Amino acid sequence: MSQNSNRLEIDIGSTYFKIGTNGKTNQYFRDFTTNIYNDVKNKCGEIISKYKKNDIFICSSANGGLSTLIIGISSLFSIKYATNIAFNSGINIIDTLLYSKIDEAIPPKEIIDVVIIAGGIERVKSKFDNRLLEYLKEVKYSNIVYVGNGTDREFLKSNIDNLVILENIIDNRLQIREDELKEYLTNLYQNDIVGKEEIKKLYSITSNQIYSTPYIVNRSLPKLRSLYDVADPFLVIDIGGATTDIHYSTDLVVNKNILTSSSYDRLVFKKLGVYKSRESLVFGAKNNEFVYELLDYLMVNENILEEDTLKATTILMQLAIFLVLYQVSKNSNDYISLKLDILNSIVVTGGVSKVLSQDDIDKIVRFFYKKILHFDTIPAIIIDREYKIWTLGMKEVHSV
Amino acid sequence: MRVVTGVVGNDIHVVANRLIEISLKERGFEVFNLGVNTYLEEFIDAVIETDANVLLISSLNGEAEGWSRDLLFLKSRFDLDGVLFVIGGNLSVGEAKEEEIIPKYKAYGYDLVFHQVDLNVGLDIIEDTLKGKR
Numbered sequence: 001m002s003q004n005s006n007r008l009e010i011d012i013g014s015t016y017f018k019i020g021t022n023g024k025t026n027q028y029f030r031d032f033t034t035n036i037y038n039d040v041k042n043k044c045g046e047i048i049s050k051y052k053k054n055d056i057f058i059c060s061s062a063n064g065g066l067s068t069l070i071i072g073i074s075s076l077f078s079i080k081y082a083t084n085i086a087f088n089s090g091i092n093i094i095d096t097l098l099y100s101k102i103d104e105a106i107p108p109k110e111i112i113d114v115v116i117i118a119g120g121i122e123r124v125k126s127k128f129d130n131r132l133l134e135y136l137k138e139v140k141y142s143n144i145v146y147v148g149n150g151t152d153r154e155f156l157k158s159n160i161d162n163l164v165i166l167e168n169i170i171d172n173r174l175q176i177r178e179d180e181l182k183e184y185l186t187n188l189y190q191n192d193i194v195g196k197e198e199i200k201k202l203y204s205i206t207s208n209q210i211y212s213t214p215y216i217v218n219r220s221l222p223k224l225r226s227l228y229d230v231a232d233p234f235l236v237i238d239i240g241g242a243t244t245d246i247h248y249s250t251d252l253v254v255n256k257n258i259l260t261s262s263s264y265d266r267l268v269f270k271k272l273g274v275y276k277s278r279e280s281l282v283f284g285a286k287n288n289e290f291v292y293e294l295l296d297y298l299m300v301n302e303n304i305l306e307e308d309t310l311k312a313t314t315i316l317m318q319l320a321i322f323l324v325l326y327q328v329s330k331n332s333n334d335y336i337s338l339k340l341d342i343l344n345s346i347v348v349t350g351g352v353s354k355v356l357s358q359d360d361i362d363k364i365v366r367f368f369y370k371k372i373l374h375f376d377t378i379p380a381i382i383i384d385r386e387y388k389i390w391t392l393g394m395k396e397v398h399s400v
Numbered sequence: 401m402r403v404v405t406g407v408v409g410n411d412i413h414v415v416a417n418r419l420i421e422i423s424l425k426e427r428g429f430e431v432f433n434l435g436v437n438t439y440l441e442e443f444i445d446a447v448i449e450t451d452a453n454v455l456l457i458s459s460l461n462g463e464a465e466g467w468s469r470d471l472l473f474l475k476s477r478f479d480l481d482g483v484l485f486v487i488g489g490n491l492s493v494g495e496a497k498e499e500e501i502i503p504k505y506k507a508y509g510y511d512l513v514f515h516q517v518d519l520n521v522g523l524d525i526i527e528d529t530l531k532g533k534r
């Protein structure tokens with residue numbers, strides 16, 4: 001692959017960054033005493049100096065993503081559709097508010113990057129009233145967008161400053177319509193990355209646009225078969241330092257009311273990282289009814305969760321995989337349920353792929369399938385050790 | 401007039417559902433068909449999003465009874481005044497007497513209950529009810 005030997009690819013994460021060239025990837029822990037730019041320069045200045053600005057490609061998930069507050073009139077349509085679109089646009093932090101509960105709702109204290117208001121098919125009687133305006137007075141936000149019914153458009157436009165109005169995310173058959181909101185949020189995310197001081201400095205080493213990492217990963221999925229022996233439907237689990245992302249074939253979605261036009265959707269577990277959000281991972285694990293049996297199966301006891309050893313990290317990563325599978329299974333009625341019984345392949349990438357062995361992952365997936373789904377067979381497991389998914393995505397986006 | 405319809409619970413009997421959609425459309429209703437395997441929450445949420453006048457739930461394998469127990473609670477969370485709640489199909493598992501089934505489902509919060517009633521007979525009654533004839 002001589003074609004990409006002149007490219008240098010950099011991915012900035014919240015706990016580590018990686019640098020790839022010639023199909024080889026190296027990973028470095030972030031030094032939090034200095035800014036990202038200096039850190040990258042200190043550790044990799046020499047290699048970076050060998051490349052032209054034009055041949056350096058950067059993506060980042062280090063900014064932690066945008067925060068969103070979604071206000072909708074029902075959990076399973078407006079809120080769910082907006083949430084799905086937000087995740088697919090790279091947004092990580094999502095809060096939701098059911099409009100019928102607005103009187104009791106406590107406005108978020110932190111500044112919200114974007115408030116999304118949705119509800120109703122096009123022609124319905126008015127769904128929003130002064131209660132929304134009163135509530136919004138208490139919320140500090142930078143952007144606000146309306147993607148709901150046609151009836152309320154005028155009322156909201158004349159009462160909310162700087163309201164952006166886009167097409168309704170619910171069409172007249174009650175199906176999701178994602179294009180306009182997705183484009184809007186993706187751009188917002190993009191501008192946010194560019195606007196971050198630390199990231200801005202990185203433009204002194206690249207002349208290419210800096211994209212968000214989830215966007216890059218998502219772009220590689222349709223071509224994943226060119227890298228690995230994967231069969232649709234598949235699930236990509238990307239466990240990082242602060243969050244865990246999954247990307248999945250939409251064929252796996254149980255609830256058919258959410259038919260999106262993309263074939264791969266994304267979901268983020270913000271409290272399931274092995275470094276930055278280690279505490280909440282441990283907390284999540286301890287609250288899972290199967291965890292003690294699981295630790296027993298792995299032949300350790302719960303004290304391991306408090307240790308700071310490689311063994312402990314391995315166990316935590318295994319737990320993270322288990323929790324992810326559990327939370328998207330029909331056993332948990334969180335945001336989305338996936339048909340894990342028809343899953344053909346699981347691809348594991350991110351920080352875990354450097355630590356866990358094939359056997360470690362097989363073991364945990366086998367436990368899940370046996371214990372929760374009562375299956376004797378498990379999907380094929382592929383470990384993306386060299387971050388090829390990310391490299392492929394970078395190539396797709398910045399195709400030469 | 402708008403109708404939200406579908407088959408409740410983990411019930412995959414799809415034939416009646418298709419027929420119901422076709423029949424409703426022929427009668428001039430705007431239909432939002434959630435299909436088989438639909439949970440009660442989804443029905444309620446669909447009514448909220450569409451301003452449906454009628455919620456028409458089917459159950460063929462008899463599961464409806466278990467699911468319907470939550471109906472009053474779900475109804476209490478939203479303003480659903482004026483929505484006609486209808487259920488039909490096979491409303492129990494195995495044999496059951498109509499005199500027992502109907503009051504039971506009415507107590508769950510349905511306005512019209514059709515246990516093993518012909519579809520067109522049921523739809524006539526629904527239309528009459530909407531017109532205020534019954």
Ligand code: B12
Pocket residue numbers: 410411412413414415416419456457458459460461462463486487488489490491492493494495514516517518519520521522523
């Ligand atoms: C075909 C069929 C299946 C197929 C379904 C294929 C499919 N994807 O649709 C398969 C083989 C998969 C199947 C599976 C099962 N089935 Co089945 N199935 C039938 C069967 C033979 C015909 C159903 C049908 O399509 N009829 C044609 C349609 C047009 O008629 P209909 O469904 O009765 O609907 C009409 C009325 O009910 C009414 N109606 C329906 N909804 C409403 C609503 C309103 C408001 C009104 C007014 C009227 C109305 O109008 C409809 C149109 O005319 C019936 C027996 C029978 N002869 O009815 C059993 C039957 C429905 N099945 C039954 C059972 C028990 C099952 C299983 C649980 C069996 C099992 N143990 O595995 C599973 C359930 C799977 C699941 N998760 O739901 C029982 C239900 C018993 C009960 N409620 O007491 C029945 C009645 C058989 C029996 N006598 O035991 N089944």
